[in-house]
Amino acid sequence: MENLFIQYEATMRLAAFLGMFALIAGAEIIRPRRADVDRRHRWPLNLGMVMLGSLSLRALGPLIAVSAAIWAHKHDIGLFHALDWPHGIEIFLMVVLLDLAIYAQHVAFHKIPFLWRLHRMHHADLSLDVTSGLRFHPLEYLLSMLIKSAVVVALGADLLAVILFEILLNATAMFNHGNLRLPRRLDRFLRRLIVTPDFHLVHHSVTRDEHDRNYGFNLPWWDYAFKTYKAAPDLGVDGMIIGLKPGVVKRNWAFGRL
16 A cells, blocks of 8 residues: 555645646636736746746655655654554544644744745745745745654654645645635635635735734644634735735845845
């Protein structure tokens, strides 16, 4: 079974990525949340950064986490190797704990100056849509994968849990950055369980107090528990400004200028 997951891991990830991208991009056309800002120029830029930089690291990145899971299993290292719980419960807890690690990492990328210099490439987008969920500095992606791999080893995370989490993280990043108008009652219900587009939109406000809120990617529970949750931007969804304040970042995406 392990060999089967390794063999088809890349195919599963690619299928999930393409399917989710097409679904969200189509929904944005049918039911957009906000007026788009210069989509014709933003999309080539966002996707170009992925293709030229992050895509090569994304191809290597999953192998790091997968290899970490295989290594930990081979050497019986990690928390869950010391436990004897039902496999399904362990998989669920591993995914939840990996999500907590991503929340903590996201907070660190906002609070530590060097890491913020990398992460602000993501926040410099002037509008949000499905491509914004892919817009990350290649060094941030690599650091994120190394951190994630360390957590995988510490947990002794199962290979299936790692693959499921990678697919889930990629899919939800596109969903919660999507320019999607969900019915208000549906959004209110869903944000108890997952991070919705309106939930995450607050995090991309130019206002410091707002972009230091709502760090969650998959699960909103950590923002609730650690009091980093903000229900809505002060100026409302239609009135808020997305991006960074002038002077925070130069319009030059060379690695050394970020």
